Amino acid sequence: MKRVYVNEEWCLGCHLCEYHCAFANSGEKDMARALRNIKINPKIKIEQSGSISFAVSCRHCKEPLCVKGCITGALSKKDGIITIDKNKCISCYTCILCCPYGAISPSDDGAIQKCELCIKNSEGTPQCVKGCPNGAIVFEERGGEI
Amino acid sequence: MAVDYIYPDYEIIRDYDKCITCRVCERQCANEAHEYLPQENKMVCDNAKCVNCHRCVSLCPTRALKIVKSDHTFKENANWSGKSIKEVYKQAGSGGVLLSSMGNPENYPVYFDKILLNASQVTNPSIDPLREPMETRVFLGSKPTKIERDDKGRIIDNLSPNITLSMPIMFSAMSYGSISYNAHESLARAAQELGILYNTGEGGLHEDFYQYGKNTIVQVASGRFGVHKDYLNSGAAIEIKMGQGAKPGIGGHLPGTKIVGDVSKTRMIPEGFDAISPAPHHDIYSIEDLRQLVFSLKEATNYTKPVIVKIAAVHNVSAIASGIARSGADIIAIDGFRGGTGAAPTRIRDNVGIPIELALASVDKRLRDEGIRDNVSIVVGGSIRSSADIVKAVALGADCVYIGTSALLALGCHLCRSCQTGKCNWGIATQREDLVKRLNPNIGYKRLVNLLTAWQHEIKEMMGGMGINSIESLKGNRLMLRGVGLTEKELEILGIKYAGE
Numbered sequence: 001m002k003r004v005y006v007n008e009e010w011c012l013g014c015h016l017c018e019y020h021c022a023f024a025n026s027g028e029k030d031m032a033r034a035l036r037n038i039k040i041n042p043k044i045k046i047e048q049s050g051s052i053s054f055a056v057s058c059r060h061c062k063e064p065l066c067v068k069g070c071i072t073g074a075l076s077k078k079d080g081i082i083t084i085d086k087n088k089c090i091s092c093y094t095c096i097l098c099c100p101y102g103a104i105s106p107s108d109d110g111a112i113q114k115c116e117l118c119i120k121n122s123e124g125t126p127q128c129v130k131g132c133p134n135g136a137i138v139f140e141e142r143g144g145e146i
Numbered sequence: 147m148a149v150d151y152i153y154p155d156y157e158i159i160r161d162y163d164k165c166i167t168c169r170v171c172e173r174q175c176a177n178e179a180h181e182y183l184p185q186e187n188k189m190v191c192d193n194a195k196c197v198n199c200h201r202c203v204s205l206c207p208t209r210a211l212k213i214v215k216s217d218h219t220f221k222e223n224a225n226w227s228g229k230s231i232k233e234v235y236k237q238a239g240s241g242g243v244l245l246s247s248m249g250n251p252e253n254y255p256v257y258f259d260k261i262l263l264n265a266s267q268v269t270n271p272s273i274d275p276l277r278e279p280m281e282t283r284v285f286l287g288s289k290p291t292k293i294e295r296d297d298k299g300r301i302i303d304n305l306s307p308n309i310t311l312s313m314p315i316m317f318s319a320m321s322y323g324s325i326s327y328n329a330h331e332s333l334a335r336a337a338q339e340l341g342i343l344y345n346t347g348e349g350g351l352h353e354d355f356y357q358y359g360k361n362t363i364v365q366v367a368s369g370r371f372g373v374h375k376d377y378l379n380s381g382a383a384i385e386i387k388m389g390q391g392a393k394p395g396i397g398g399h400l401p402g403t404k405i406v407g408d409v410s411k412t413r414m415i416p417e418g419f420d421a422i423s424p425a426p427h428h429d430i431y432s433i434e435d436l437r438q439l440v441f442s443l444k445e446a447t448n449y450t451k452p453v454i455v456k457i458a459a460v461h462n463v464s465a466i467a468s469g470i471a472r473s474g475a476d477i478i479a480i481d482g483f484r485g486g487t488g489a490a491p492t493r494i495r496d497n498v499g500i501p502i503e504l505a506l507a508s509v510d511k512r513l514r515d516e517g518i519r520d521n522v523s524i525v526v527g528g529s530i531r532s533s534a535d536i537v538k539a540v541a542l543g544a545d546c547v548y549i550g551t552s553a554l555l556a557l558g559c560h561l562c563r564s565c566q567t568g569k570c571n572w573g574i575a576t577q578r579e580d581l582v583k584r585l586n587p588n589i590g591y592k593r594l595v596n597l598l599t600a601w602q603h604e605i606k607e608m609m610g611g612m613g614i615n616s617i618e619s620l621k622g623n624r625l626m627l628r629g630v631g632l633t634e635k636e637l638e639i640l641g642i643k644y645a646g647e
Contacts, residue, residue, distance in 0.1 A: 012173075
């Protein structure tokens with residue numbers, strides 16, 4: 001199962017992954033049109049302290065606490081990817097409290113949002129990986145499930 | 147200073163219709179040219195801080211930025227250019243020597259651009275390198291002048307140590323200190339993958355890189371920084387640096403601010419101290435003295451490694467090369483006046499030395515005339531910009547070329563010529579950890595491998611076009627060259643005919 005991994009050693013804290021994430025999920029064709037004059041709410045976020053930084057997004061855990069905790073069945077895991085059914089989400093935010101990585105956040109439309117490896121948008125492959133200038137985020141097979 | 151005489155050279159142009167205020171420009175500029183105004187949610191910039199390195203331009207996700215040359219002008223004339231005026235203002239303000247980086251940018255002739263290559267038509271067949279074998283491998287070092295046999299007629303191995311390269315290209319000397327750890331790692335790994343050599347420069351060899359020893363030239367220069375027995379024995383060849391094309395006749399100076407941590411350990415000097423390489427080697431005032439160092443180094447490495455002597459291309463280069471060829475050295479490296487540097491006094495960089503094409507042609511001729519060409523191999527550097535330059539250099543008589551600037555460009559360098567500030571935004575000419583990190587060697591080494599693989603393909607194509615299937619047959623084959631826009635004298639020195647002849 002290919003997953004998004006983060007090489008903290010090469011993360012520059014440039015935040016470009018956040019913008020590529022927001023753009024990929026905006027449905028717009030042009031990044032400037034999609035993101036100008038708005039405050040983005042990406043599904044991948046840079047955590048930074050001093051000179052250390054890295055990008056955090058959903059790990060698609062082997063035993064996902066968010067899925068277990070979801071009271072409406074909005075979160076489910078299929079083919080190794082945890083996805084959200086926004087029609088079922090009632091914004092109780094239990095998953096946000098459960099996630100040990102802080103990878104789930106409220107979305108702008110009420111429901112929660114999380115990284116779905118860009119399978120639901122037109123790109124099809126993780127855009128944070130494609131947009132990282134220094135190979136700090138990779139999408140690769142490392143064997144086994146987390 | 148109350149009056150600022152100098153208007154910024156470059157202007158940062160931002161297309162506000164495209165700017166999404168992601169602030170990547172601000173985060174990535176070590177010169178702090180960009181600033182975010184939170185109240186207005188707007189990016190602004192200070193042109194005076196811009197060095198035109200394109201880091202922000204390349205990383206801007208919406209292509210909202212570009213850098214243009216300022217059209218602000220002094221009242222220039224044909225004699226007093228804006229540049230000359232500005233330099234006077236600068237020195238009147240600072241009282242200091244002007245410093246510059248990278249190679250001589252002035253408007254001197256580039257002879258490679260005035261030389262054209264031949265191709266086969268009708269009377270001799272060209273060769274398709276995709277269908278037929280094509281040899282780009284070269285051997286550097288002294289060649290035996292005759293075959294010796296023992297009393298039973300068997301050939302006696304009288305070869306002196308040679309270096310084998312998969313193509314006639316090596317990475318030229320750039321020290322750890324002047325460039326970053328990650329830049330060195332990229333060069334070392336690329337050299338290993340390509341089957342060529344890179345050069346430590348005068349900064350010693352970081353202990354992590356001893357594993358690339360088979361692909362390393364270890365340099366011994368006038369400061370002798372980082373030189374010890376294991377260092378000498380770790381490489382495939384040893385280079386004595388007598389001079390550098392960008393600054394012939396003067397030494398080097400790595401500021402104390404760059405002598406930190408591992409750089410200080412590798413150079414074997416205290417942290418924070420300026421590393422000053424003297425202009426001459428204080429033990430070499432003659433060819434005889436050079437011979438002593440050549441043999442000291444051979445003795446230290448048990449005569450297993452070829453010794454290179456690197457000189458800058460200067461007026462009497464052929465006579466000097468003749469002396470070096472007799473000194474016991476196996477390889478002569480000549481660095482032309484366009485050769486790069488991390489820092490050099492501007493006046494030296496821009497006014498001293500001669501073009502590599504002329505130096506190469508005259509050295510090759512002189513050594514052949516004296517019958518000592520086989521004593522040494524010739525390596526040339528000083529602005530080899532493409533595979534075509536390499537083919538022309540080989541046809542003029544070089545065994546191999548050194549590339550420095552081209553390699554740095556492959557790693558992301560944008561020739562902003564601000565290496566001396568130590569704030570390289572591309573993670574190359576800096577020791578600042580947050581900046582060094584920007585050059586990921588996993589990406590960097592692949593770009594170097596890509597570049598040279600592409601060049602090797604092109605060299606084969608050009609050789610094939612000339613009907614030559616081995617780089618050895620191209621070496622010194624000046625009949626494959628013709629000049630355009632050159633004088634009789636220039637043609638005579640280059641040893642080539644005019645186009646149409």
